[in-house]
Ligand code: AHG
């Protein structure tokens with residue numbers, strides 16, 4: 001008999017790994033993701049495809065489903081006494097919960113990318129929801145945006161839902177990484193993956209190759225080595241994958257190993273990378289490290305980066321340790 005998510009969370013609570021409040025937050029998140037899974041599955045039937053005709057704070061075109069899924073998560077936590085406030089890729093600033101401040105002692109902060117990979121939604125390719133849970137330092141006082149600017153090592157939980165051939169919830173509460181599959185018949189998340197671990201060795205890299213001419217030389221040298229395979233200095237040939245939904249690409253890395261890169265590129269030299277630190281890189285970095293992999297910005301551990309802004313971007317290199325280390329070595333050998 002497969003364990004349900006609520007049974008898993010109760011067991012984590014019994015062993016003292018999580019609080020009852022955190023178990024409740026994750027239960028509510030899982031329920032919201034089950035709702036989003038149904039909405040995404042309806043696609044064009046419910047007129048959910050296409051552009052919303054507006055941009056978000058990142059100056060990126062918003063899809064209708066970006067807004068619809070953001071609203072599902074906002075409604076879930078709008079008056080929560082245990083989530084003091086939320087932050088989203090789709091909102092310029094934080095949204096404090098309406099519960100009275102005094103009721104929020106030992107509360108949490110929730111950050112999310114409500115629909116990751118939304119450029120794929122209109123072509124029916126896997127998308128997902130990414131979430132990060134931080135402790136709230138604002139007990140008894142008004143919540144500030146600055147309260148969210150905590151390094152990724154502070155996360156008490158992180159995970160994603162990927163809406164693909166199956167909808168899966170992949171989660172860590174810092175006791176390893178587990179996976180649940182949604183039963184569409186009854187909306188229950190059933191555990192299908194225990195102790196997900198990333199192989200240290202891989203032959204598969206994931207990067208958007210069309211940006212090659214814009215990369216810094218350490219990344220270009222690393223990828224050239226992968227492409228050269230046995231004909232070059234690597235002792236093996238490589239395969240390449242690029243879904244362009246971070247959730248789908250990182251899920252593949254967690255399921256079978258690999259290395260995922262979204263590095264700095266010269267298209268916008270002022271930007272460290274495309275992906276956002278607080279609600280894409282940090283949650284994925286915690287999952288990957290909990291699964292025995294590594295996550296850096298090419299040089300430094302992502303989880304130790306001190307955030308300066310809510311929507312700050314970061315270069316991302318994550319996955320099988322051998323390849324992440326090889327990429328770090330390329331950066332150390334090359335001082336631009
Ligand atoms: P989002 O849809 O939330 O804006 O995220 C898209 C991100 C990430 O999911 C993916 O890895 C990356 O954009 C793909 O970027 P390219 O389209 O430049 O390859």
Ligand code: MN
Nearest residue numbers: 113116117280
């Ligand atoms: Mn995203």
Ligand code: MN
Nearest residue numbers: 089113115116
């Ligand atoms: Mn998004």
